[in-house]
Amino acid sequence: MNSSPALCAAISDRITTSPQKRITFAEYMDMVLYHPEHGYYSSKAVNIGFKGGDFFTSASLGADFGELLAEQFVQMWQILGQPRPFSLVEMGAGQGLLALYILNYYQLHYPDFLTALEYIIVEKSPQLQQEQQQRLQNFPARWCNLEEIPNNSITGCFFSNELVDALPVHQFILETGELREIYVSLPSLVKRDENYPLLEGEFVEVVSEVSTPQLTKYFDLIDIDLSANVYPDGYRSEINLAALDWLSIVADRLQRGYVVTVDYGYPADRYYNPRRSQGTLQCYYQHRYHDNPYINIGRQDITAHVNFTALESWGEQCDLNKVGFTQQALFLMALGLGERIASLSYQEISIAQLLQRRESLHQLIDPTGLGGFGVLVQSKGLQAQEISQPLKGLIVPK
Numbered sequence: 001m002n003s004s005p006a007l008c009a010a011i012s013d014r015i016t017t018s019p020q021k022r023i024t025f026a027e028y029m030d031m032v033l034y035h036p037e038h039g040y041y042s043s044k045a046v047n048i049g050f051k052g053g054d055f056f057t058s059a060s061l062g063a064d065f066g067e068l069l070a071e072q073f074v075q076m077w078q079i080l081g082q083p084r085p086f087s088l089v090e091m092g093a094g095q096g097l098l099a100l101y102i103l104n105y106y107q108l109h110y111p112d113f114l115t116a117l118e119y120i121i122v123e124k125s126p127q128l129q130q131e132q133q134q135r136l137q138n139f140p141a142r143w144c145n146l147e148e149i150p151n152n153s154i155t156g157c158f159f160s161n162e163l164v165d166a167l168p169v170h171q172f173i174l175e176t177g178e179l180r181e182i183y184v185s186l187p188s189l190v191k192r193d194e195n196y197p198l199l200e201g202e203f204v205e206v207v208s209e210v211s212t213p214q215l216t217k218y219f220d221l222i223d224i225d226l227s228a229n230v231y232p233d234g235y236r237s238e239i240n241l242a243a244l245d246w247l248s249i250v251a252d253r254l255q256r257g258y259v260v261t262v263d264y265g266y267p268a269d270r271y272y273n274p275r276r277s278q279g280t281l282q283c284y285y286q287h288r289y290h291d292n293p294y295i296n297i298g299r300q301d302i303t304a305h306v307n308f309t310a311l312e313s314w315g316e317q318c319d320l321n322k323v324g325f326t327q328q329a330l331f332l333m334a335l336g337l338g339e340r341i342a343s344l345s346y347q348e349i350s351i352a353q354l355l356q357r358r359e360s361l362h363q364l365i366d367p368t369g370l371g372g373f374g375v376l377v378q379s380k381g382l383q384a385q386e387i388s389q390p391l392k393g394l395i396v397p398k
């Protein structure tokens with residue numbers, strides 16, 4: 001198996017030294033992705049890109065996604081009365097491409113806004129942070145942890161693209177309507193006598209009582225009743241508690257402005273549809289995806305879809321009001337993507353470039369792919385007259 005031996009050794013060590021000789025799936029996923037030296041995102045293994053990468057994002061397709069988002073941020077600045085500074089906090093910036101396209105666009109088209117702008121990047125992976133710093137060396141950006149930002153200090157917008165799907169999730173399984181948790185252990189430490197298939201590879205899954213009552217409470221938050229008879233025995237899925245912790249910190253740091261979350265996911269009733277009995281966990285390795293997180297350890301990405309209802313409901317508890325939820329295709333069309341497609345034929349570029357650009361623009365709005373992503377916009381501290389001004393990206397064409 002193509003796993004990182006050093007990472008497997010670190011995980012084995014964590015398991016054998018833990019009191020019950022097992023770790024939660026969330027701890028496992030956190031180590032696999034973010035172990036400071038050997039994790040997928042911390043080592044040279046991370047490979048985001050349209051050609052030859054493990055996966056690609058909207059930012060990998062060129063400048064359009066960033067430039068259209070940039071238009072939305074300028075309007076937010078105007079709605080807030082053009083404050084100076086206006087902070088844009090990008091969380092989970094990957095290779096720094098989105099930041100590059102956004103800042104480049106402001107330099108060319110909104111120099112005045114650029115003088116008000118403070119661009120902050122929050123990035124967990126030291127490796128990617130280094131890549132971002134190289135890519136953005138000619139731009140006024142700075143890096144810090146969310147925790148380092150003082151409470152109630154930000155006027156502006158916190159935003160992320162495909163961050164929340166990369167946060168470590170807990171996994172659960174239902175046994176006669178009861179919530180049980182999936183843990184990770186070593187093959188040599190467990191006896192397998194389960195009634196339903198569990199996954200295995202370098203490590204194996206074991207099922208036991210939940211590690212924290214927050215897992216059960218999560219379903220009250222999103223108004224889903226797992227004890228309802230509709231769920232089959234062995235139904236498994238994920239719970240993203242880290243997303244709630246993350247949103248709480250963001251809400252604390254924001255004094256006045258917006259939070260924009262772009263990602264793939266569903267509202268709770270679709271997420272926990274009884275027919276989605278194997279959850280949404282996916283592993284990406286060299287542009288292929290599969291569902292076994294116990295192979296290619298440290299060399300593949302692991303993600304879970306985002307539960308947007310949880311972000312909305314939890315947000316309300318943290319003073320974040322829902323401004324709107326839409327799909328990426330509609331959001332980008334409302335911000336001018338249609339005009340970009342129409343203007344392609346007038347541009348002086350080669351046929352090959354034209355076809356490639358058209359293909360990229362279409363991919364951004366493909367309803368079966370990136371176009372079907374959710375865009376959640378929340379706000380905090382806005383006055384009534386600011387709330388009443390519709391955001392361009394959320395305007396639905398008549």
Ligand SMILES: C[S@@+](CC[C@H](N)C(=O)[O-])C[C@H]1O[C@@H](n2cnc3c(N)ncnc32)[C@H](O)[C@@H]1O
Pocket residue numbers: 041048057058059060091092093094095098122123124125128160161162163166167
């Ligand atoms: C799937 S990549 C998305 C990259 C980029 N936003 C894009 O659109 O190409 C996820 C990014 O989030 C970062 N990340 C994951 N957890 C994080 C956290 N808790 N705080 C900050 N960054 C985090 C990863 O290191 C990586 O840069």
